[in-house]
Amino acid sequence: MRPPGFRCEGSAERLSISLFSACLWLAFGAGSAGADQPDPTAPAPPAPPARSVGQVTATATRAERDVLDVAGNVTVLDREAIERSGANTVAELLSREPGIFVTNTTTSPEGYTVEARGFNDGGGNGSSTLVLVDGRRINEPETSSPDWSWLRLDDVERIEIVRGPASAVWGDNAVGGVINIITRKGAQGTQAEVIGRAGSWDALHGSGFLAAREGPIEVSLYGDGGHTDDYRHRSDFDDHRVEGSLYGTLGERARVGLSAGYASDHSDRPGALSFEEIDEFGRRSAAPFAEDDAQQRRRFHVDGLGQWTPLEDLHLEILPFFAERTDHATVTFPASDFFGRSQSIDDRHTQSVGINAQIRFDRPVFGMASRLTAGADWLHEEIDVDTDFRDLDAGVSLFSGSTRSKRRVVGGYLQEELNLTPDLLLSAGLRYDDAELSGRDLTPGSEPFDVDNAIWSPRVSLTYRVIEPLAAYASYAYGFRLPNIDEAFGLFGFTPELDPQRSHAYELGAKLRTRCVTANLALYWMNVEDQILFDHEIGVVFPDPFNVNVDRVQHRGIELGIVIDPLPWLELHGNYTLDDVQIGHDRLTGLDGKRLPITPLHRGNAGILFRLPYEVELGAEARVVGSRYRANDLRNEFEKLPAFAVYDLGAAWRPLIGEHLELGFQFWVRNLFDRKYTEVGGERTFQRGAFGFYPSPTRSFEGSLAITVRR
Amino acid sequence: MSVRGLVAATALALLAAGAASAQAPSTRDEARAPAVDLAPTGPSVESRLAEIRRRIQAALVYPPVARWQDLEGDALVRFEISDQGRARDVRVVRSSGVSLLDDAAARAVVAAGVLPRVYGPLEVPVSFELATR
Numbered sequence: 001m002r003p004p005g006f007r008c009e010g011s012a013e014r015l016s017i018s019l020f021s022a023c024l025w026l027a028f029g030a031g032s033a034g035a036d037q038p039d040p041t042a043p044a045p046p047a048p049p050a051r052s053v054g055q056v057t058a059t060a061t062r063a064e065r066d067v068l069d070v071a072g073n074v075t076v077l078d079r080e081a082i083e084r085s086g087a088n089t090v091a092e093l094l095s096r097e098p099g100i101f102v103t104n105t106t107t108s109p110e111g112y113t114v115e116a117r118g119f120n121d122g123g124g125n126g127s128s129t130l131v132l133v134d135g136r137r138i139n140e141p142e143t144s145s146p147d148w149s150w151l152r153l154d155d156v157e158r159i160e161i162v163r164g165p166a167s168a169v170w171g172d173n174a175v176g177g178v179i180n181i182i183t184r185k186g187a188q189g190t191q192a193e194v195i196g197r198a199g200s201w202d203a204l205h206g207s208g209f210l211a212a213r214e215g216p217i218e219v220s221l222y223g224d225g226g227h228t229d230d231y232r233h234r235s236d237f238d239d240h241r242v243e244g245s246l247y248g249t250l251g252e253r254a255r256v257g258l259s260a261g262y263a264s265d266h267s268d269r270p271g272a273l274s275f276e277e278i279d280e281f282g283r284r285s286a287a288p289f290a291e292d293d294a295q296q297r298r299r300f301h302v303d304g305l306g307q308w309t310p311l312e313d314l315h316l317e318i319l320p321f322f323a324e325r326t327d328h329a330t331v332t333f334p335a336s337d338f339f340g341r342s343q344s345i346d347d348r349h350t351q352s353v354g355i356n357a358q359i360r361f362d363r364p365v366f367g368m369a370s371r372l373t374a375g376a377d378w379l380h381e382e383i384d385v386d387t388d389f390r391d392l393d394a395g396v397s398l399f400s401g402s403t404r405s406k407r408r409v410v411g412g413y414l415q416e417e418l419n420l421t422p423d424l425l426l427s428a429g430l431r432y433d434d435a436e437l438s439g440r441d442l443t444p445g446s447e448p449f450d451v452d453n454a455i456w457s458p459r460v461s462l463t464y465r466v467i468e469p470l471a472a473y474a475s476y477a478y479g480f481r482l483p484n485i486d487e488a489f490g491l492f493g494f495t496p497e498l499d500p501q502r503s504h505a506y507e508l509g510a511k512l513r514t515r516c517v518t519a520n521l522a523l524y525w526m527n528v529e530d531q532i533l534f535d536h537e538i539g540v541v542f543p544d545p546f547n548v549n550v551d552r553v554q555h556r557g558i559e560l561g562i563v564i565d566p567l568p569w570l571e572l573h574g575n576y577t578l579d580d581v582q583i584g585h586d587r588l589t590g591l592d593g594k595r596l597p598i599t600p601l602h603r604g605n606a607g608i609l610f611r612l613p614y615e616v617e618l619g620a621e622a623r624v625v626g627s628r629y630r631a632n633d634l635r636n637e638f639e640k641l642p643a644f645a646v647y648d649l650g651a652a653w654r655p656l657i658g659e660h661l662e663l664g665f666q667f668w669v670r671n672l673f674d675r676k677y678t679e680v681g682g683e684r685t686f687q688r689g690a691f692g693f694y695p696s697p698t699r700s701f702e703g704s705l706a707i708t709v710r711r
Numbered sequence: 712m713s714v715r716g717l718v719a720a721t722a723l724a725l726l727a728a729g730a731a732s733a734q735a736p737s738t739r740d741e742a743r744a745p746a747v748d749l750a751p752t753g754p755s756v757e758s759r760l761a762e763i764r765r766r767i768q769a770a771l772v773y774p775p776v777a778r779w780q781d782l783e784g785d786a787l788v789r790f791e792i793s794d795q796g797r798a799r800d801v802r803v804v805r806s807s808g809v810s811l812l813d814d815a816a817a818r819a820v821v822a823a824g825v826l827p828r829v830y831g832p833l834e835v836p837v838s839f840e841l842a843t844r
Binding site: 249 | 834
């Protein structure tokens, strides 16, 4: 709503031009019949200069806290950082962050596993890292893992990474950390962008983004699509998606909006190769036993937004959402100790509906700045799974079943942030979740199950701003992950009695931010009770593999990240992560002292960026990953996967043409020295002593062109 | 030319010269202090401009929704003061990039109430800044 007497600059300009034309006609045209018409292109006389009354300023307290005052190892990557990174996918960008460990079994965006603080054990179990997109959780109910092909980096405005447990606010899955992804919207103004990418293995991808804002209305539209043959044979990946949003501001105090999206992808899955197969067929070959392996997925979502600020310091927000997913997947297993070559064909249909509501209230308490946050979440999910598991050699069905499961989670939380002194912040929170998981197998004679879990998640922290650019913090936080549908009720599960995984984490950290240096240091100590692990040797029933609660697993580590800008044309960045993860004690498996697989003890990244004249940039990135136990090797019996280091080299040119047009050329060489390494590999599920590996890509090239128009 | 004609021409020339001499100071003043009331009585122009700034500042409000959305920006608002002392022809001539802030800046000028009279177009730069807690 515009104030009375206010008019838009555009309409005023048109009005003054038409009045000026009328005056010209009156002065010269009307009095001189037959004279030439005035030149409509003649410039108007300059408007009289206006006199300035002087600067006025409105100030308010920022709603979001400074990152330095947040008790945790938090990183915020904005759009500029995303564009400069040269990363192609969200997961690739996250792989450069301390504390986050990323692996890929397919080399396409579909196969990523992203975990924080030592929970990446090869993707055999559900995710302990919560991923939110615009406030909506995208961890799938059956696997509790997010689908990283759901969204592309071109559609991302900002990524917030919170390391460590945060169930006191977000509940389920927030054990290792939380990754909050904000997609691009129209609030940043009128903008149009087209990005095209081409690269090795016939990779072609294009995206378009359009945003406009007119008065109180913001509109955005995003679409992309692409194809890649990818590194391995029979690893083609095709994806398409479209997203749109419409937001409107109602006066100064309310905002409402709606966004919706649809995505589909198809991926061939090349499977794991044995050493012998790599020697015989080459590392790019697909597993010879798995020629049908593929996955097809479709996603749809609608999200609403309502924000209302009835008082200056009281803010209410409500996020209703609906999401639907359909999957069809074929996975083949080589001949095993139990049966011949076997194949699982899965059809899954998932619907999620929920509401997240939050109230934030800023009001001093006894003269101390304070913020009280209260929230409530409701989530209802329905998961239908139809599975056919066949012995292909014998031509018989080993297992065929249909399950219908429901998950209902209701949570409420309260959090208080209190400035005991201007430099000392006390933060405390508590959340209660009631989660019900129920299901039934449609096979006659099967017993339905219904499991209820009630969980309290506390958190408390102290942050001290030692000096303006330096803060230190200490925190205790609780995190939990509920058993997912696959663990409780899936092909390798049948264990609805699994308990939720719970963690107690203690953390000390320091953050420094000056004009030239940004640095974060975090030391964490986390005891995880009942960590859910997939142990394929502990099984007591056919087909043997079994999900178990391990009594206590110790996760301890160090995260160090630093960015230095010593000179205007030079940036150096690097990070180091130590994740020491071992089983402390377990009565059932007796695996005390054994290290968990896949996550290495040491890893790190380093990079350098030269900002040259004429908007040219040159950059190099290195990623070093230490040796780690193979997937499923919970007993630490086998030779470790070797350490590897890969180097990327890139160049970018981002000329600004005129006031509104920006071009961005990028060219990257990945794995510059053509290293042959394997991110993931492990003991085969049904075949003890037999191993499969997922060879990672060798040297590849990628170029992109971005055309951006901003007004 | 007749005597009457000569007298008339002289009178016209004197009138024109008088008119020109009457306009000359105005032209010079406009060059020095454009578009400002030159009334010799009452508060000075500077003090009236300061009072206008003070009243706009008092009427300026950070839009609550913008604060919660972490939106900042600078806008430039142009306006004139009507004979009744009210802001008129209020328009944002340089946008902050956020319509919510542009509207708030313009609204502050309108809501500033009765203002000291200053003739000609005026401009007020309006900043919206969020301080970190």
